[in-house]
Amino acid sequence: MPFRTLRPWTVAIVTGLSLVSFSVGLVAAGNSGGYARARYVLPPEAHQKGCTFAEVRIPLDRRDVAERVADQVNYLLMDRRAGMMEWFDRMAVYGPTIREVLQEQKVPADLIYLCALLSDLLPNSTTRSGGVGWWSLGSIKQKKNSTASPWLVTSDWDDRRDPALSTRIAGNSLQLILKNNQNMDWLLAICAFVDGSEAVDAAVGKAHGFSYWDMVMPHYSDVIIPRLVALKLIDDHRKFYGVDVPRPAALDCDSLGRVKLTKDLPLHVAAKWCGTVPRAMWDINPGVDPSTGVLPKADGRNPSGYPLRVPRGRAAKVRTLLISEGYMAK
Numbered sequence: 001m002p003f004r005t006l007r008p009w010t011v012a013i014v015t016g017l018s019l020v021s022f023s024v025g026l027v028a029a030g031n032s033g034g035y036a037r038a039r040y041v042l043p044p045e046a047h048q049k050g051c052t053f054a055e056v057r058i059p060l061d062r063r064d065v066a067e068r069v070a071d072q073v074n075y076l077l078m079d080r081r082a083g084m085m086e087w088f089d090r091m092a093v094y095g096p097t098i099r100e101v102l103q104e105q106k107v108p109a110d111l112i113y114l115c116a117l118l119s120d121l122l123p124n125s126t127t128r129s130g131g132v133g134w135w136s137l138g139s140i141k142q143k144k145n146s147t148a149s150p151w152l153v154t155s156d157w158d159d160r161r162d163p164a165l166s167t168r169i170a171g172n173s174l175q176l177i178l179k180n181n182q183n184m185d186w187l188l189a190i191c192a193f194v195d196g197s198e199a200v201d202a203a204v205g206k207a208h209g210f211s212y213w214d215m216v217m218p219h220y221s222d223v224i225i226p227r228l229v230a231l232k233l234i235d236d237h238r239k240f241y242g243v244d245v246p247r248p249a250a251l252d253c254d255s256l257g258r259v260k261l262t263k264d265l266p267l268h269v270a271a272k273w274c275g276t277v278p279r280a281m282w283d284i285n286p287g288v289d290p291s292t293g294v295l296p297k298a299d300g301r302n303p304s305g306y307p308l309r310v311p312r313g314r315a316a317k318v319r320t321l322l323i324s325e326g327y328m329a330k
Contacts, residue, residue, distance in 0.1 A: 043237040046151050053229045054108040054186035065213050072230035077241060085122065085243065088235065090121035092247040097163050105171030108186055113231045115167070116211060117224065118194070123161040123286035133160030135170040155289065156264070156296040159308055162287030164307070187212040190223035190228070216263040253284045254315040260305035261297040265327050268293065273321050274314045
């Protein structure tokens with residue numbers, strides 16, 4: 001059959017079908033700013049029932065706030081989608097451990113999303129400013145927000161890479177920020193945690209009585225709160241955004257607490273005792289420096305010893321072997 005030019009109504013049907021295929025979960029950006037290609041919208045439920053983050057109400061009824069959050073929803077789903085899906089996987093694995101410590105510290109559970117943004121939930125994460133580990137602890141700014149010498153670092157161990165210890169340090173730092181500034185809520189405390197208290201104190205001082213959404217904030221603080229809210233909305237509405245995939249199992253291990261070793265314990269030795277591999281032992285003990293693979297003995301820097309986790313059901317066996325093999329006194 002010779003080629004024929006499609007009739008106008010045929011073109012309309014084909015074009016319409018293409019647009020329908022492209023528009024599932026999306027609406028045109030129009031002239032509202034932000035992403036020009038397409039635009040994910042906020043879940044209707046969030047508008048109807050409201051939204052909170054870290055115990056603070058997010059005023060999505062304000063157009064400017066809704067647009068800032070929606071813009072970050074688009075950023076995460078369009079520019080960072082693959083990375084975000086990895087965050088969700090790691091959140092399923094390590095989330096229970098981190099959330100348990102957040103609860104102990106009496107800080108909002110939503111702060112786990114901050115952990116994801118700061119480190120990709122990778123224990124060996126580093127930043128240009130010197131941050132290390134799950135909460136990017138270690139930069140000069142965050143050091144000012146923490147208690148004196150808040151973490152221990154040796155050639156074999158780093159508190160900042162341990163999920164429980166680093167979360168406890170971060171929780172203490174955030175609580176200290178709130179304690180030192182009664183004009184701050186959790187949103188502003190997060191900003192002070194990531195940008196430094198001095199910069200955020202100055203912004204708050206210039207806009208006393210106004211909320212985060214009304215202030216001119218340092219660049220990272222101006223972005224991170226809408227991004228955190230967006231990440232929580234996506235996580236809470238995975239089906240709506242088409243990212244509802246099977247989740248991996250949570251980290252399954254037993255903790256021996258801090259073990260006061262009399263000599264260094266190579267993780268490969270503990271792995272043999274547990275019938276597993278060194279990599280699996282490091283996954284549950286990421287505070288151990290991977291270049292040495294050794295849980296250090298107790299010393300003057302840390303006389304109470306370092307925490308040790310083992311696969312589920314192996315705690316009694318490992319404790320017995322630690323004593324019988326001379327790694328720990330009775």
